[in-house]
Amino acid sequence: MNHRRALRAAVTIAVTGALAAGMTMTLTSTASAGTTLRASAAEKGRYFGAAVATGKLSTSVYATILNREFNSVVAENEMKWDATEPQQGRFSYTGGDRLVSHAQANGMSVRGHALLWHQQQPGWAQGMSGSALRNAAINHVTQVATHFRGKIHSWDVVNEAFADGGSGGRRDSNLQRTGNDWIEAAFRAARAADPGAKLCYNDYNTDGINAKSTGIYNMVRDFKSRGVPIDCVGFQSHLGTSLASDYQANLQRFADLGVDVQITELDVMTGGNQANIFGAVTRACMNVSRCTGITVWGVRDCDSWRGSDNALLFDCNGNKKAAYTNVLNALNAGPAIPTDPPTDPPTDPPTDPPTTPPPGTGGCSASVSLNSWTGGFVATVKVTAGSAGTSGWNVGVTLASGASVTNTWSATATGSTGAVRFANVDYNGRLGAGQVTEFGFQGTGSGAGITPTCTAS
Ligand code: 9MR
Numbered sequence: 001m002n003h004r005r006a007l008r009a010a011v012t013i014a015v016t017g018a019l020a021a022g023m024t025m026t027l028t029s030t031a032s033a034g035t036t037l038r039a040s041a042a043e044k045g046r047y048f049g050a051a052v053a054t055g056k057l058s059t060s061v062y063a064t065i066l067n068r069e070f071n072s073v074v075a076e077n078e079m080k081w082d083a084t085e086p087q088q089g090r091f092s093y094t095g096g097d098r099l100v101s102h103a104q105a106n107g108m109s110v111r112g113h114a115l116l117w118h119q120q121q122p123g124w125a126q127g128m129s130g131s132a133l134r135n136a137a138i139n140h141v142t143q144v145a146t147h148f149r150g151k152i153h154s155w156d157v158v159n160e161a162f163a164d165g166g167s168g169g170r171r172d173s174n175l176q177r178t179g180n181d182w183i184e185a186a187f188r189a190a191r192a193a194d195p196g197a198k199l200c201y202n203d204y205n206t207d208g209i210n211a212k213s214t215g216i217y218n219m220v221r222d223f224k225s226r227g228v229p230i231d232c233v234g235f236q237s238h239l240g241t242s243l244a245s246d247y248q249a250n251l252q253r254f255a256d257l258g259v260d261v262q263i264t265e266l267d268v269m270t271g272g273n274q275a276n277i278f279g280a281v282t283r284a285c286m287n288v289s290r291c292t293g294i295t296v297w298g299v300r301d302c303d304s305w306r307g308s309d310n311a312l313l314f315d316c317n318g319n320k321k322a323a324y325t326n327v328l329n330a331l332n333a334g335p336a337i338p339t340d341p342p343t344d345p346p347t348d349p350p351t352d353p354p355t356t357p358p359p360g361t362g363g364c365s366a367s368v369s370l371n372s373w374t375g376g377f378v379a380t381v382k383v384t385a386g387s388a389g390t391s392g393w394n395v396g397v398t399l400a401s402g403a404s405v406t407n408t409w410s411a412t413a414t415g416s417t418g419a420v421r422f423a424n425v426d427y428n429g430r431l432g433a434g435q436v437t438e439f440g441f442q443g444t445g446s447g448a449g450i451t452p453t454c455t456a457s
Helices: 003-020 037-043 054-058 060-069 094-105 130-147 182-193 211-226 247-255 274-286 322-333
Strands: 047-052 072-075 109-117 154-159 198-203 232-235 260-268 291-296 364-373 376-385 393-398 404-409 412-414 419-423 436-444 453-456
Touching (some): 037 322, 047 054, 047 060, 047 109, 054 060, 054 094, 072 094, 072 291, 094 109, 109 130, 109 182, 109 260, 130 182, 130 376, 130 436, 154 182, 154 232, 182 198, 182 364, 198 211, 198 260, 232 247, 247 274, 274 291, 274 322, 364 393, 376 393
Parallel strands (some): 047 072, 072 109, 109 154, 154 198, 232 260, 260 291
Antiparallel strands (some): 364 376, 364 453, 393 419, 393 453, 404 436, 412 419
16 A cells, blocks of 8 residues: 555544544545654655755764655765766765665655756866767766666756856856757766656756746756656755745746656745745645655755855754744645646657667677767667577677767777677676666767677677
């Protein structure tokens, strides 16, 4: 029995019991009485999360609040580009892995933040431009999303790519200068690397209908119409002393495009209105059936990047603030996400149709799916064992003239141009009959015409 059905059953039993006892009672179909943010959000089919610095997990006040109140976490800094790829091609996942383990041990989902952003880039990337940067960026997306594959609820694939001010256009950055299609290339690479994660665009100053949020809205509408894989939009919601009256309407117009919406970095300036604004943001999310969760950007006031703003739900001693009570009440009073939300027809066509695998020559077959952009591509190759299984495999491709392999994962490449061969690595060579494994490679130039042939040993 899922949680919501269990809840409904419990309500039915309570009502039946009350009627049997001759009492009258009024039931709103949605009210509930969770006593923690995580329980109350979960009762409504949503998550309630916090940004975490893993170094604080050993502080007991911090960890106690985190584990009691939150069922989602996001790394405040530890999954950013500078942290995960401090030197080009040398990946470091210590902080991110630690957070994922903590989440798994405590029944929490994980938001991934952020694959590409103009800030917190490692020094080596800051100094790059053009196709070298584009290839490095797409490789970063592929590698990091592959590392965390299956463990991330939602990825902020691209963070803060739109300009402030009234233009509604893109922000200038080294990434933007690689070509306007950098965002869609990143989303395609993320989808190929972790097909199960929801892929979000995330930004701030989008707390109502304004030029910036409209620019993003137009991009999402365009992506949906062209089948670029985007599933969600994150509204950071770093808020001041008032909330735009069309905050909820703005969430709803994005939801109406067929994407989920999430409040991703909520914090609010201290002062008389703080508690009200926290409550109003929570109600707005609850009123939008595609608003799937809220994340606050830190646990206690003293954990916040906003310093003396005291912008969070717990004071520095770990006590609940008035804002906490308003959020909890809004979660309890709000409607649940419908059990069977309308599903959108799938809109992500494969960017290049998978090529038909040739008949397996020695007990395996291979097919490729390509994500291409001007000047480069990522190929994901699926290897399927034949009826005898494999103890090893080898896949050959012939690259178009001028194309070359720059990176390979889950296989070992021999050669980089023309005829290139990929052999299994030690953990994915042995396949049972019909079993499937995947490896990938990134290339410069064109990926057109790649037709893999598989040989088993
Ligand atoms: O909270 C983060 C802080 O510790 C970092 O120093 C800062 C560096 O840019 O990033 C902060 O988090 C930001 C987030 O990643 C993206 N949206 C704005 C957040 C607050 O600046």
